[in-house]
Amino acid sequence: GAVVSQHPSWVICKSGTSVKIExxxxxxxxxxxxxYRQFPKQSLMLMATSNEGSKATYEQGVEKDKFLIxxxxxxxxxxxxxxxxxxxxxxxxxxxxxxxxxxxxxxPGTRLTVT
Amino acid sequence: xxxxxxxxxxxxxxxxxxxxNCTYQTSGFNGLFWYQQHAxxxxxxxxxxxxDGLEEKGRFSSFLSRSKGYSYLLLxxxxxxxxxxxxxxxxxxxxxxxxxxxxxxxxVQP
Numbered sequence: 001g002a003v004v005s006q007h008p009s010w011v012i013c014k015s016g017t018s019v020k021i022e023x024x025x026x027x028x029x030x031x032x033x034x035x036y037r038q039f040p041k042q043s044l045m046l047m048a049t050s051n052e053g054s055k056a057t058y059e060q061g062v063e064k065d066k067f068l069i070x071x072x073x074x075x076x077x078x079x080x081x082x083x084x085x086x087x088x089x090x091x092x093x094x095x096x097x098x099x100x101x102x103x104x105x106x107x108p109g110t111r112l113t114v115t
Numbered sequence: 116x117x118x119x120x121x122x123x124x125x126x127x128x129x130x131x132x133x134x135x136n137c138t139y140q141t142s143g144f145n146g147l148f149w150y151q152q153h154a155x156x157x158x159x160x161x162x163x164x165x166x167d168g169l170e171e172k173g174r175f176s177s178f179l180s181r182s183k184g185y186s187y188l189l190l191x192x193x194x195x196x197x198x199x200x201x202x203x204x205x206x207x208x209x210x211x212x213x214x215x216x217x218x219x220x221x222x223v224q225p
Contacts, residue, residue: 034212043202043218044158093157097211102146102165104213106157 002028004096006107013084013114020080021110023094029074030096034104035067038091050077084114117141119216121203126222127193135188135201135219143207149177149188150202152218158202161188190221198223 003026013019023033032051036044048069050056056069068080077096081088091111095104119139127133139147146165150158162170164179164186176189190197203216 032211041220044213044215046212046214049212091155095213102206102211103148103160103163104211106159109155109157111155 002096002098002105004030004094004105004107006092006094006110008110009108010111011113013112015085015114016083018080018082019084019112020078021092021094021112023077023079023096023107025075025096025098025105028096028098028105030077031074031099032097033071033077034095034097035069035077035079036093036095038093038109044093047079081112084112086114088112089114117205117214119203119205119214121201121216121219123217124220124222126224127190129193129195129223129225131193132189132191133193133221135190135203135221137186137188137203137216139184139186139203139205139216141205141207141214144181145206145208145211147177147179147186148204148206148213149175149186150204152200152202154200161201193223195223195225197221 005024007022035047038044047062048056048058050069050071058064071077093109094107097104149161152158162177169178174191179186200218202218204213
């Protein structure tokens with residue numbers, strides 16, 4: 001089956017620093033990748049949609065200058081949280097889908113804690 | 116606007132049957148997904164409905180009525196490991212992005 005990995009699985013960083021999270025599709029080419037954020041006891045909130053080789057499309061209310069998304073290849077997308085603050089602490093999950101596919105395959109998630 | 120509603124919490128007994136409802140109002144519709152999510156983990160795929168009717172897969176079944184903007188997930192022969200959040204999500208538009216409902220936290224009791 002389709003496998004999506006994320007790295008790191010968890011990270012603790014100090015306020016004001018930047019953190020990069022990687023999302024990789026291991027056995028298929030991901031034409032589209034999605035980034036979600038999930039706060040405790042809440043559902044997944046879509047942050048942005050990224051297509052390989054083009055700029056990401058951000059959802060309303062998501063700061064594109066704070067959450068930098070790069071989708072440089074068909075198997076890798078990165079999310080960089082710049083100048084992180086404690087309120088950015090959350091569970092970040094990526095998903096990927098191939099050409100013409102309807103199902104999204106989710107990565108295992110990255111838990112970010114900003115101190 | 117986009118709106119997907121589910122009950123916040125449900126409780127059921129081991130061995131029983133439970134139905135989790137989902138109603139949606141979205142600007143586009145390409146299909147409806149159900150995902151299971153255990154605490155601290157990513158969602159795992161359960162079912163996908165694009166046409167009206169019932170899709171059965173083992174102990175899990177999912178139903179869709181597009182005219183009513185309604186779906187349900189039916190879990191039979193409940194097991195303790197079924198205690199989790201169940202997320203209803205609708206996909207639509209050119210990007211096929213998923214819009215998730217609020218999620219239903221199911222507690223299975225002995």
